[in-house]
Amino acid sequence: AxxxxxxxxxxxxxxxxxxxxxxxxxxxxxxxxxIELEKESGELTTTIEELTAILDDDGNLRQVVSDELAAVGQQHATPRRTLLLEANASPAKSAVPLEVDDAPCIVLMSSTGLLARSADTEFDASADIARAAHDVIVSSVPATARGEIGLVTSAGRVLRLSVLDLPALPSVIGIPALSAGAPIGAFVDLPANEQALCLTTLDETGCIALATARGTVKRVVADTPGSKDSWEVIRLEDGDRVVGAVRLDDAAARTAELVLVTSDGQLLRFPATAVRPQGRAAGGMAGINLASGASVIAFGAFTPTDDAMLITIAGTTAALPGIDTGSMKVTPFAEYPAKGRATGGVRCHRFRSGEDLLTLAWVGNGPVRACSSSGVPVPLPTELGKRDATGVPVAAPVSHVAGSL
Known part of the structure; x- marks a missing residue:
């Protein structure tokens, strides 16, 4: 029992x-x-025979080690972030104090989420320099080497960053490539559904202009909490998110235009002065009237110049992201008339057969650059399109577009 x-x-x-x-x-x-013991014994005998065969054959042993090293390298691979200036450079002791001067600089953010600071405060975009990976700069902001800046995210937050923590780039000719930059994740932890949109200053001048997927726009007055590492700059409705943000100084805010592009191929532009500045807790105001099922996919705030362009890429909802190249159109921004805030906009891209939405859009002053999701340069069409024409095939999938710094 x-x-x-x-x-x-x-x-x-x-x-x-x-x-x-x-x-x-x-x-x-x-x-x-x-029976169980005999089965286990057979498995152990087979394993011993396989290992003995590897140890007895030097070529087989080297191949196994090579395969295992390749697997480890693939699993833990990270892109090079050290900038090589000379092939045979030798280390030298610093003859200057190690303390960093609080000198003016500019902080840059690439399309691939790399951050760096540069002592160069101006860049010659017309320089005849070959393009390189990570050279699409989506945001830049003036700062000082020992100062602080803000990072605006799609959740309507600003996160404080120390400029001194960022890698310093050497002086370059033309637009810098941020291959030696550090990823945003090295400084702040963002949830998987929250993306970095732009950089901003933390002084009491200028404003942040932003727009949400549901067509809301807002100009946030300069108001930085002194004791917080992060804070909200807009009250978002459930399910809404910020799709674009731009820092405007006081002079630019008086002449800039706000531009919204929707997934169904509509564009609306109106003066930034049509949106009155609001405090951080406000929810913004109506920016564009959206058709059923449409959403805002791109936002720009800038003072148009002669080389201002609109870049649109059309595709289909059935395509896998990053696989379908779609059709791209490059159109002079002057082609599109201005309308009042909270109207429906004008058509900016006519769809081809099988296309049903815009997958990407960008608007701003040129020269314009495009790249893939990994930061590899992608050439743009050389022929300009008409205001509501269809696009042309693209050589490779485009993930990001940016213009002048």
């Missing part, structure tokens, strides 16, 4: 199962154990 009770308690058996095991002859139980 005690054996039966222990079987039920230890192995969680039913009364019938325990009775069957106790009634089973001992020789049958021994046979089952022998």
């Amino acid at each position: 005690s054996a039966k009770a222990r079987l039920i308690d230890v192995f969680d058996l039913s009364d019938v199962q325990a009775t069957y095991i106790l009634d089973m002859p001992l020789r049958r139980l021994t046979k089952f154990s022998r």
Whole structure:
């Protein structure tokens, strides 16, 4: 009775199962154990033979080590972030104080989420320099080497960053490539559904202009909480998100235009002065009237110049992201008339057969650059399109577009 009770308690058996095991002859139980041991012994023998064959053959051993190193390298690979200036450079002791001067600089953010600071405060975009990976700069902001800046995210937050923590770039000719930059994740932890949109100053001048997917626009007055590492700059409705943000100084805010582009191929532009500045807790105001099922996919705030362009890429909802190249159109921004805030806009891209939405849009002053999701440069069409024309095929999938700094 005690054996039966222990079987039920230890192995969680039913009364019938325990009775069957106790009634089973001992020789049958021994046979089952022998079968299991013979199976395990066979597996161990096979493993020993395989390992012995590797150790006995030097070529086989080297191949196994090579395969394992390749697998480790692929699993833990990270892109090079060290900028090589000279092929045979030798280390030298610094002859200057190690303290960093609080000198003016500019902080840059690439399309791939890399951050860096540069002592160069101006860049010659017309320089005849070959393009490189990570050279699409989506945001830049003036700062000082020991100062602080803000990072605006799609959740309507600003996160404080120390400029001194960012990698310093050497002086370059043309637009810098941020291959030596550091990823945003090295400084702040963002949830998977929250993206960095732009950089901003933390002084009491200028404003942040932003727009949400549901067509709301807002100009946020310069108001930085001194003791917080992050704070909200807009009250978002459930399910809404910020799709674009731009820092405007006081002079630019008087001449800039706000531009919204929707997923169904509509564009609306109106003066930034049509949106009165609001405090951080406000929810903004209506920017564009959206058709059913449409959303805002791009936002720009800038003072148009002669080389201002609109870039649109059309695709289909059935395509996998990053696979379908779609059709791209490059159109002079002057082609599109201005309208009042909270209107419906004008058509900016006519869809081809099979296309049903804009997958990407960008508007701003040129020269314009495009790249893939990994930061590899992608050439733009050389021919300009008409205001509501269709696009042309693209050489490779485009993930980001940016213009002048």
